[in-house]
Amino acid sequence: MRAVFVQASVAAAVAAIAYFFVHNSLENLERLNVKTGFQFLARPAGFGITQHLIPYDEDSSYGRAFLVALLNTLLVSAISVVLATIIGFTVGLARLSRNWLVAKLATAYVETIRNVPLLLHLFFWYFAVLRPLPGPRQSVVFGGVAFLNNRGLYLPAPILEPGFAAIPIALLVAGLATGALVWWSRRTRLRTGRHHSVIWYAIVLLIGLPFVADVLAGFPIGWDIPRLAGFNFQGGVVVIHEFVALTVGLSIYSAAYVAEIVRAGVLAVPKGQVEAARSLGLRPGQVNRLVVVPQALRVIVPPLTSQYLNLTKNSSLAAAIAYPEIMLVFAGTVLNQTGQPFEVMTITMAVYLGLSLIISLVMNWYNRRITLKERTS
Amino acid sequence: MTSRWIVAAGFACAVLPGLAAAATLDDVKARGALHCGTAPNIPGYAFTDDKGDRRGFDIDLCKAMAAAIFGDANKFKLTPVGPRDAFAALQTAAVDILTHRFTWTYNRDAGSGLNFTRVMFYDGQGFMVRKSLNVKSVNELNGASICVGQGTTTELNIADYFRSHSMKYTIVTFADLDEARRAYDEGRCDSWSNDRGSLAARGLGLKNRDDHVILPETISKEPIAPMVRQGDSQWEDIARWTFDALIAAEELGITSANVDELKAKSENPEIKRLLGVTDDLGQKNGLPASWAYDAIKQVGNYGEIFERHLGPKTRLGMSRGQNALWTNGGMMMAPPFR
Structure with a gap:
């Protein structure tokens, strides 16, 4: 009873303090003649953004500019998380390799990369990418359809004609069929102990079915090939250097930390486990896959979560190299143009908080799934 | 207590x-x-x-x-x-x-x-370009990419000017004004835009100032x-x-x-x-x-x-x-x- 009372009073005190701060700010804003409110989100933004995943132009609203920036943040974070994980696992395991050269190279990677500030990484990659590339007129051409210059990488863009839906449908069917095959193969193995490899069937299905659909539908996808017009290329899709530099910089930097987390996780698995697995006659690959990694993951996942959170928040450094993410577009241009710092910064903080909570949620769910389940029977 | x-x-x-x-x-x-x-x-x-x-x-x-x-x-x-x-x-x-x-x-x-x-x-917003482009006026910049530093009304002025002249453009916005100049210097953009006062001041940081020229037009009023x-x-x-x-x-x-x-x-x-x-x-x-x-x-x-x-x-x-x-x-x- 007493504990409940203490908890309730603490909660009430926290709420009172929060109320005091909010109330005080609002009162002061009023006194300083600062107009507050979120109506500005519906007004036209009027400025351009280099990379937008959804349609956007100068007539779009500040709200839409916010969405564009949010999607850009999500895009770069998601790709960098995947790349950082792949590079990090590779380097982490390489550092444990019995091959002297591989182990030392991995050590050198970790020690060099993580001891240089991320902002310098970003500047390095940005200007390292930019400097050697030629101007638009001297572009490096790939097969006459893709062009690389100091403005970006210009690729052909698909133009969807009627009937193109057949291809994603075929792909979906192929995916489902592959899933069924894998499920059947595993069930047979568990029941009879016999192993049926399904990989070749899967490849044939996943490539063949969409191709057949493409032919049957009369090749419904055309290509919009970029062409030089005036100063720059027009048409196609462009991968901007800001995006490449940011993705590469973030991935390589975060991978150094992931590598150490992976190494710690693997080293945390008792040696006896490996020896026991070997003595049962498992092959080295199986020892890793079935014994070491599942146990290492329990140690790896919680710090890996923090690393993913860091990476997402670090993406805000992109403002320095002109990648149009939330800090640059929303907490920058929009804030400047509207003169509504309190609202804009509140939304921006809510975005990073929200992203972090979602990542935490997913990772915690995954962590619970892989925790060691002690079986009593 | x-x-x-x-x-x-x-x-x-x-x-x-x-x-x-x-x-x-x-x-x-x-x-x-x-x-x-x-x-x-x-x-x-x-x-x-x-x-x-x-x-x-x-x-x-x-x-x-x-x-x-x-x-x-x-x-x-x-x-x-x-x-x-x-x-x-x-x-x-x-x-x-x-x-x-x-x-x-x-x-x-x-x-x-x-x-x-x-x-x-x-002040007023102006444009700097490389002399080698042989551009004499902002109105010849159709389709150009433009590096700008954020923090003023720069982006809005460019959007308004180019749209009212039916010209296309790509804007590359940097949080820092000097990074915008650096990226322009490295060839990321055809032009670099800012208040003329800033172009004169920050232009001193270009690798070779003499290779660049400020175009005659002023596209905005910046009191x-x-x-x-x-x-x-x-x-x-x-x-x-x-x-x-x-x-x-x-x-x-x-x-x-x-x-x-x-x-x-x-x-x-x-x-x-x-x-x-x-x-x-x-x-x-x-x-x-x-x-x-x-x-x-x-x-x-x-x-x-x-x-x-x-x-x-x-x-x-x-x-x-x-x-x-x-x-x-x-x-x-x-x-x-x-």
Whole structure:
């Protein structure tokens, strides 16, 4: 009873303090003649953004500019998380390799990369990418359809004609069929102990079915090939250097930390486990896959979560190299143009908080799934 | 415990609003120093020189204010603030005045709790391109990519201009103005756009300034004005009239060199009023009678400040243009001192 009372009073005190701060700010804003409110989100933004995943132009609203920036943040974070994980696992395991050269190279990677500030990484990659590339007129051409210059990488863009839906449908069917095959193969193995490899069937299905659909539908996808017009290329899709530099910089930097987390996780698995697995006659690959990694993951996942959170928040450094993410577009241009710092910064903080909570949620769910389940029977 | 909390909270509620509402001039006098917010680093306007001193046009405006208030142009403290934090710094009284590079616009004035004092520099947005492009006009930039630094109305001006001329463009926006210049220098963009004053100042950082040219068009009007908090009209008057006094001094031919002589001998009634010989204009604003004299003597008139930091003899090499006195075909005019 007493504990409940203490908890309730603490909660009430926290709420009172929060109320005091909010109330005080609002009162002061009023006194300083600062107009507050979120109506500005519906007004036209009027400025351009280099990379937008959804349609956007100068007539779009500040709200839409916010969405564009949010999607850009999500895009770069998601790709960098995947790349950082792949590079990090590779380097982490390489550092444990019995091959002297591989182990030392991995050590050198970790020690060099993580001891240089991320902002310098970003500047390095940005200007390292930019400097050697030629101007638009001297572009490096790939097969006459893709062009690389100091403005970006210009690729052909698909133009969807009627009937193109057949291809994603075929792909979906192929995916489902592959899933069924894998499920059947595993069930047979568990029941009879016999192993049926399904990989070749899967490849044939996943490539063949969409191709057949493409032919049957009369090749419904055309290509919009970029062409030089005036100063720059027009048409196609462009991968901007800001995006490449940011993705590469973030991935390589975060991978150094992931590598150490992976190494710690693997080293945390008792040696006896490996020896026991070997003595049962498992092959080295199986020892890793079935014994070491599942146990290492329990140690790896919680710090890996923090690393993913860091990476997402670090993406805000992109403002320095002109990648149009939330800090640059929303907490920058929009804030400047509207003169509504309190609202804009509140939304921006809510975005990073929200992203972090979602990542935490997913990772915690995954962590619970892989925790060691002690079986009593 | 609880009662102490209530007392503390009550104290905070009662005192905090009172503190901020006090007259800015009293705060500044009590503190013994004027707090100015300036741009962190822009040659000519606010930068750190080889000896580590902060110098520039914007900083001289701050010095003039300090001289008018204290009779000593060194009683000031500079807070370098980027565009993102500048308004908040002024709103929260971290600085008393922004002698910054902010364009006077409706949205920044209305509803922001801040006021612009008076235009001290008429600027406008221009474009720099490589000479090798053989471009003679902004209207030939259809389809060009343009590097800009954020923090002003730059992006909006470009969008408006290109769309009203039915031209395409790609804008590459950097948070930092110098990174925009660097990316342009490395070939990321065909053109680099900013206020002409900034192009002249920051252009000094290009690898080879002579390979570049500023196009003739000015696509926007950028009246740059120091800012104060709204709601303290005495403070706003002090700032505006101090700046007016610098311009009036140039109109009347008063310089830092001849101000003593004119104070002693001049028969011009306006000079006598301005310098506090026959009238005490300062006391109406809570300042000493010698406020204008101190500012002119210690910092110089508007023309002197311009020539010292931006004029033809400096590295920026800007001409007075629109910033000349109204009597010389420019737009600088001070209201009469009477």
